Amino acid sequence: MSDFEAQLRAVSLRVTRPRLAVLAALRDHPHVDTETVIALVRADLPTVSHQAVYDVLRALTETGLIRRIQPAGALARYETRVGDNHHHVVCRSCGAIADVDCAVGHAPCLTASGDHGFVIDEAEVVYWGLCPGCAAEPVQ
Numbered sequence: 001m002s003d004f005e006a007q008l009r010a011v012s013l014r015v016t017r018p019r020l021a022v023l024a025a026l027r028d029h030p031h032v033d034t035e036t037v038i039a040l041v042r043a044d045l046p047t048v049s050h051q052a053v054y055d056v057l058r059a060l061t062e063t064g065l066i067r068r069i070q071p072a073g074a075l076a077r078y079e080t081r082v083g084d085n086h087h088h089v090v091c092r093s094c095g096a097i098a099d100v101d102c103a104v105g106h107a108p109c110l111t112a113s114g115d116h117g118f119v120i121d122e123a124e125v126v127y128w129g130l131c132p133g134c135a136a137e138p139v140q
């Protein structure tokens with residue numbers, strides 16, 4: 001039994017080829033958007049429908065097997081790295097995304113200066129800037 005099969009069974013999801021294909025695609029290509037996931041899955045399963053992939057992404061996100069991230073102004077992206085409160089650095093120019101380990105090691109990694117009585121369990125941190133490729137481009 002593969003790791004992915006064990007993961008699906010652990011959250012009571014049936015093991016299906018589209019679910020295994022989506023998990024494998026995201027393991028090999030972290031932070032891709034839905035259209036890219038569909039293209040990657042179709043390389044293995046040419047007849048899978050858009051709707052089937054949408055449904056798989058939703059089921060895997062709801063059960064916590066994958067994480068959905070959506071930087072402001074960007075399409076939703078997905079990844080299999082879950083549960084470690086890592087953050088992302090996003091290129092303002094080309095949209096490239098990379099992982100940044102949590103600065104503290106657990107959520108919330110920023111202490112709010114005032115909590116207004118809320119019980120805060122997470123700080124959503126996105127670092128914005130230019131990726132090495134875009135930073136190296138000569139200014140027009």
Ligand SMILES: [Zn+2]
Binds near residue numbers: 092093134
């Ligand atoms: Zn860039």
Ligand SMILES: [Zn+2]
Binds near residue numbers: 030081087
């Ligand atoms: Zn990530």
